[in-house]
Amino acid sequence: MSTTVPPEIEEHTRTLRALLHRWGYAYYVLDAPEVSDAIYDQHYRELVDLESRYPELVSPDSPTRRVGERPASAFVSVTHRVPMFSLENAFSQAELEKWGERLLRAIGPGLEFICELKIDGSATALSYEDGVLVRGATRGDGVEGEEITQNLRTIRAIPLKLLGGEVPAVLEVRGEAFIPRDEFERINQERQAAGEKLFANPRNACAGTLRQLDSRVVASRRLGFFAYTAHYGRAESQWEALAELESHGFRVNPHRSLCRDLAEVRTFCEHWENHRHELPYDTDGVVVKVNAFDHQREVGFTSKFPRWAIAFKYPAEEKSTVVEAIAVQV
Numbered sequence: 464m465s466t467t468v469p470p471e472i473e474e475h476t477r478t479l480r481a482l483l484h485r486w487g488y489a490y491y492v493l494d495a496p497e498v499s500d501a502i503y504d505q506h507y508r509e510l511v512d513l514e515s516r517y518p519e520l521v522s523p524d525s526p527t528r529r530v531g532e533r534p535a536s537a538f539v540s541v542t543h544r545v546p547m548f549s550l551e552n553a554f555s556q557a558e559l560e561k562w563g564e565r566l567l568r569a570i571g572p573g574l575e576f577i578c579e580l581k582i583d584g585s586a587t588a589l590s591y592e593d594g595v596l597v598r599g600a601t602r603g604d605g606v607e608g609e610e611i612t613q614n615l616r617t618i619r620a621i622p623l624k625l626l627g628g629e630v631p632a633v634l635e636v637r638g639e640a641f642i643p644r645d646e647f648e649r650i651n652q653e654r655q656a657a658g659e660k661l662f663a664n665p666r667n668a669c670a671g672t673l674r675q676l677d678s679r680v681v682a683s684r685r686l687g688f689f690a691y692t693a694h695y696g697r698a699e700s701q702w703e704a705l706a707e708l709e710s711h712g713f714r715v716n717p718h719r720s721l722c723r724d725l726a727e728v729r730t731f732c733e734h735w736e737n738h739r740h741e742l743p744y745d746t747d748g749v750v751v752k753v754n755a756f757d758h759q760r761e762v763g764f765t766s767k768f769p770r771w772a773i774a775f776k777y778p779a780e781e782k783s784t785v786v787e788a789i790a791v792q793v
């Protein structure tokens with residue numbers, strides 16, 4: 464293609480894109496802004512202007528490509544490259560211990576657990592090819608989901624292009640999209656003012672937002688994302704896989720712990736049962752996993768669940784805010 468773009472413009476555009484990628488990563492993934500919003504916006508507008516003057520400069524991973532122009536007409540069904548299973552639930556420490564003892568008998572003394580907060584949002588699948596986000600989907604029935612790439616691209620914590628040295632040819636990432644509680648309140652106030660039905664809780668608000676056909680609506684809401692699974696990565700354990708995801712530019716929940724035994728698992732569960740309301744997002748439990756991938760492969764899956772993971776659910780609270788009651792009635 465004959466590039467009519469002067470070399471210094473091409474160079475400047477590349478620099479702008481790299482700066483905006485880095486500033487966006489610092490702000491949305493590390494929660495550590497490097498520049499003011501005004502500086503970010505000024506450089507963003509400059510890039511939009513250059514890309515509109517020289518369309519051949521635009522690339523799919525440009526920060527300006529996060530929001531789609533026109534709404535989708537409907538969602539397409541896609542088959543997950545790797546099926547997305549559900550988690551078995553444990554509603555008490557006794558049930559959790561039974562699950563752990565069974566695994567201890569199967570695997571033996573080398574068994575190690577990893578505990579992660581169970582984020583109460585929408586499970587999503589992200590497909591990267593040669594380091595570029597090519598598709599995003601809802602969990603659906605675990606085998607097929609709805610293709611919502613354009614909506615997921617608006618979530619700033621989701622990298623459009625993987626960071627890091629050598630990226631695998633294919634990387635399948637699973638994670639939880641979510642809406643922080645304060646953003647949930649803001650959205651419901653907006654809906655109340657517009658006479659629209661309120662969302663009952665942040666999880667419903669997130670699922671409803673990701674089903675929006677117009678990605679500009681999704682972009683207008685502050686959704687977050689925590690990655691928790693990487694398929695086809697190099698890691699040998701879940702602990703390493705989470706570090707690998709962070710090295711590729713994903714936001715991974717920091718409240719995680721490697722546990723040598725079920726006593727440490729219990730301590731983690733009890734801690735977060737008492738402290739979870741200090742977090743800015745909803746978590747409805749702890750996901751406890753066998754850490755080593757060769758141990759996971761050893762125990763495998765039932766028809767519905769992985770045998771190597773379980774969701775310890777916090778006891779339901781009797782908190783039913785007025786809003787929730789109204790939303791449920793309506």
Ligand SMILES: NC(=O)c1cc2c(=O)c3cc(F)ccc3oc2nc1N
Nearest residue numbers: 548549579580581582639691750772
């Ligand atoms: N909501 C969550 O924060 C969360 C959810 C899952 C899963 O649903 C999940 C499902 C599987 F079949 C296997 C591992 C999983 O790991 C998970 N890890 C998490 N942290």
